[in-house]
Amino acid sequence: MSQSTGAKTCYCRAHSQHIPIRTNHQTPYDARPTELNGLMDNQMTSPTLAAAQFCSIRGQLKHNLAGHLAFMQRAADLGADYLLFPELSLTGYEPDLAHELALSPNDACLEPIRAMAMHLQLMTTVGVPLKGPGGSIEVGALTFTAHGDVIAYAKQYLHPGEDAVFSPGSEDCYLQLNQHRIGLCVCADFSHPEHVQRLSEGGSGVYAASVLISPGGYAHDSELLAGHARRHRLPVLIANHGGPTGGL
Template structure:
């Protein structure tokens, strides 16, 4: 079993400001690269914040040039990076909750949220998910928030051969006990490593819980942010054993 370094970027989005968030994503990516991270996961809609009322005007196509600095840095650092934003497809009016994957080899993939929370359908359309990622021979399955509340989603990931289930979320203080319990259950029931990247501060009117975390296969919580705020929650596998580290993110890398 190969060594592996994966990371949840616990991130406080600037509401509705793509340019500011791109700059801050670059800072986070540089911090993570210095830590030797090979897979970096940002929260749901990290590039805009969870702002449904702004989603239609902020939505981008997957190939938008605005995100080129993130693509280039992912390739330069050899760190596959997953960022969140509202997506529109060419020739369609539908707006999807998307996760763009900027791979270490310069390629790009898209994951779109399959299951919507009640009320999200007023703005967003259900997506189609996405393929497993391959990081150093480890298969990683993506999910976005409400996807993981459907037990069949994690089960399908395990059956497809995933070793890690990586979920980009917005989880509130009130929802955290229940939702983190579900993720722990998936780690135990399906022998999955489970990585969760949550917002580190308020977004879209929600008081987000932070406490991004990683559970090892079997259900043990290896590492978690203590609360809210910007940080990297890193899980490192060495000789088959998972260890954790939390790194605070300052304004400059």
């Protein structure tokens, strides 16, 4: 699901369809819902997953939130059960604004996403700078479940230089989607083989990567993620930004 004009690549092996759609903002999008038929236990109902290749506007939380709600509606219209947004999708990848824009998981401004996830019965993961312990800031991924719960995850492996602003998380995150388990990853997490190894051994049926990958790094990183999929026999769902953010 993309706001960009160029097509992106889905590394789930069951990539099923490509449907151009429009929202009431008259902005072109591409929807790529992916059914995991044949990749999970055939006795289970296979979920439909969607990746939102969102174009974040620098620091414009209100504008970006409205765009997230539009993506959620279109994903639900296409039959998705789970929607993944890119790294720091609600604010853009803007470390210099992270302290100003950081939120708590239960912040009132996030209530529209929680309500929409329940209304649409669509589990949704969004990217946001999170307030951590002791005044720290984390690269967060918040998952809003169809039952109204909010699950917080903090990126564990930081890129060089990110530690000047962000603190790393310390716990893995698993999302339960009906009978299926999704292992959550934020960007540089996937650069560390031990991360996907742990999530695979922990019973994940999908590795969901919320990322910011620049054009120059796309070939390397996509091959790395494809290698994880082959090595662990684990479908990989990637949500990358659909346009520049943070100078990348």
